[in-house]
Amino acid sequence: MAGQDWLIDERGTCTAQTHLHPEPPPQPYRLYRFLTDVEDILVRVESDRQRLKLICPLVRTLIENSPWLAWSVSLPDPETGWSVSMLYDEPDFPLTVQMVAWAGGTVSPIHNHGTWGIVALLAGQEKNRFWRRSLTNPNHIEAAGDLTFFPGDLITFLPDAIHQVEALGDEPTISFNLYGETNYQQRFRFDPQQGTANLF
Numbered sequence: 001m002a003g004q005d006w007l008i009d010e011r012g013t014c015t016a017q018t019h020l021h022p023e024p025p026p027q028p029y030r031l032y033r034f035l036t037d038v039e040d041i042l043v044r045v046e047s048d049r050q051r052l053k054l055i056c057p058l059v060r061t062l063i064e065n066s067p068w069l070a071w072s073v074s075l076p077d078p079e080t081g082w083s084v085s086m087l088y089d090e091p092d093f094p095l096t097v098q099m100v101a102w103a104g105g106t107v108s109p110i111h112n113h114g115t116w117g118i119v120a121l122l123a124g125q126e127k128n129r130f131w132r133r134s135l136t137n138p139n140h141i142e143a144a145g146d147l148t149f150f151p152g153d154l155i156t157f158l159p160d161a162i163h164q165v166e167a168l169g170d171e172p173t174i175s176f177n178l179y180g181e182t183n184y185q186q187r188f189r190f191d192p193q194q195g196t197a198n199l200f
C-alpha cells in the first residue's frame with residue numbers, strides 16, 4: 001500500500017518524512033514480532049522523535065503484510081460514530097495497539113494524546129485539523145492548518161500535537177493506531193471558543 005509518512009509536532013506543523021523501508025521480512029511479520037521490535041526500540045531510544053522515526057518503517061511492514069488487521073475492526077457504533085477494537089494492551093507495558101473505525105461525517109473532539117502515537121490509515125479518508133497552544137495563554141489554541149490522509153498514509157504524532165479528525169465520505173475509515181504510555185495529566189480536550197483545556 002503506497003502512502004506518505006508524516007510527522008505532526010507540538011506547533012501543529014506537518015512535515016513529510018522519508019524513512020528507509022526495510023526489506024520484506026523473511027518470515028510473516030506477526031504482531032508479536034512487531035511488538036518485540038517496538039519494545040526493543042523503546043528500551044534503547046529515549047527521544048520520542050527518534051522513536052517515531054524508527055517505529056514508522058516497522059508499522060509499514062506490519063500493515064503491508066497483515067491484511068487481517070483491517071478485518072479485525074468492529075463497525076462504528078451508530079450512536080457515537082466510532083469504534084475501537086483493542087489488539088493489544090497489557091498492564092505495565094508501554095504500548096497500546098488498536099484498530100479504529102470512524103463513520104463518514106464523524107468529527108472527533110480537539111485533543112492531544114499525552115504520548116507519542118502512530119496512525120496508519122487503511123481505508124477511507126480522514127481530514128485532520130491541527131492546532132497549537134497560544135504562547136501567551138496555553139489553554140487557548142490557534143488553528144495550524146489541515147491535511148487529508150488517504151489509505152497507506154502513516155501519521156506520527158509527538159505527545160503535544162493537537163488534532164481533530166473528521167471522517168470523509170460514506171464508508172467508514174479504518175486505521176491502525178499505536179500509542180505509547182499515556183500521561184493522563186498531559187492529555188487534554190480543547191475548546192477553542194471557551195479557551196479551555198480539560199483533562200481527557
Ligand SMILES: [Fe+2]
Pocket residue numbers: 111112113163
Ligand atoms: Fe487523536
